[in-house]
Amino acid sequence: MSDPGVRVAAVDCGTNSIRLLIADLVDGQLVEVDRRMTIVRLGQGxxxxxxxxxxxxxxxxxxAEDFAAVIQSKAVSRLRFVATSAARDVSNRDAFAAGIEERLGVRPEIITGTEEAELSFRGATTSLDLPAPYLVxxxxGGSTELVLGDATGVIAAESLDIGSVRLTERHVTTDPTSEPELAAITQDIDTLLAGTKVPLADARALIAVAGTAxxxxxxxLNLPEYDRDAVHHARLSTTQLRDTTTWLTTxxxxxxxxxHSIHxxxxxVIGAGALILQRLVDRLPVDTLTVSEHDILDGVALSLG
Structure with missing residues (x-):
């Protein structure tokens, strides 16, 4: 008899968005039931x-109230709620935690940058065949997680305090973004990338995940509207990335x-996010990058098995 599986729900609350994944976990694999995202800009200010x-x-x-109604309607057995960068840095995290627990019945986990990186790695690398080691x-919005690993797991990981919302709020006041502002964003990115403990030069492939990527x-890809199937596992050349980043930042x-493909x-904030991706790629020995719709949300769901 085959494993009937268990229905799980994962919620990831970041600096810019909150996302829900409901899936049946069968034989260690996720069978998606519902996936949705709401921009909440929790990290505002x-x-x-x-x-x-x-x-x-x-x-x-x-x-969270909207998600609670969906979770209830789908007969979920296990639920895990994780919060990332923005929630680590605030003085009133208890008010946030109490409000979430009241609405969803679980206490949000304020996970560390390292745990965030490991969950992202697990979610992103499922069903991908790329040369190892690969960098996820x-x-x-508030941070960037870098994880180098292979089929055996994580080799090195770090969370850097650079994100699309954080850098936009810190530096951008003009429209379009001025050259001095772009230079300031670039300086912040380059400073943290230069100091990362993750050996970027060892990467043989790059998997970029989450909303910026x-x-x-x-x-x-010049999509007329956002198309998740077209984006998932899309491969971009470094030339495509550079041209797109130039347009988004200017x-x-x-x-x-x-x-219409930009939410x-x-x-x-997409300009600052794209610049983080561009400056990272500039440091890697790769000529293409793979974009994945599977990320920390999938990793959280898999952890419920």
Whole structure:
């Protein structure tokens, strides 16, 4: 008799978005039931204030209520909620945790950057056949996780305090972004990449995950609207990445907003995110990158087995 599996739900709450995955876990593999995402900008102002803004908490609590209704309707047996970069840095994390527990019935786990990296690696590398060791890059709103590993697991991992929201809020005041602002963002990125303990030169392949990478891929592929199937496991050349990054960092907000494959909640921060990806690729001995829709969310779901 085959394993009937167990239905699990994973919630990942980051600096820019909150996401839900409901799946049946069968023989160590995920069979997707529902996947959704809401832009909540939880990290609004965190870099400067050190606290969650009341309006940001209101947005994330509303999304949690919506997710709770979906979870209940799908007869989920196990639920895990993880929170990442923004929640590590704030003074009022208890208010956030209490609000989530009230709505979803579980206490959110404020995971470390290392655990975030390992979960991203597990989720991203399932069903991929690439030369090892491979580097998984998870570019978020508040941080970027770098994980080098192979089929046996993680070799080195680190979480860097560079993300699309964090760098945009720190440096960008003009539209389009000015050259001095781009230079300041680049300096922040290069400083942290230069000091990472992850041996980037050892990577033989790059897997880029999460909203920045998938959005960059959608733009690079000239998709008329966001298409998850077209983006998942898409391979971009370094030339495609550079051309796309140049456009995203020098275009006006209105021009980016007119591109239907860019989620409205990413329009103002995608330039900084793309620049993180570009500066990372510049340091790697690779000429292509693979984009994956599977990431930390899938890793969290797999951890419930």
């Amino acid at each position: 965190v870099d400067s204030t050190g606290a969650f803004a009341p309006e940001a908490l209101a947005r994330v609590f509303k999304a 890059a998870d570019i978020g 998938t959005t960059v891929a959608a733009v690079a 275009s006006t907000r209105a021009a980016r907003a007119a591109v 409205p909640g990413r329009v103002d």
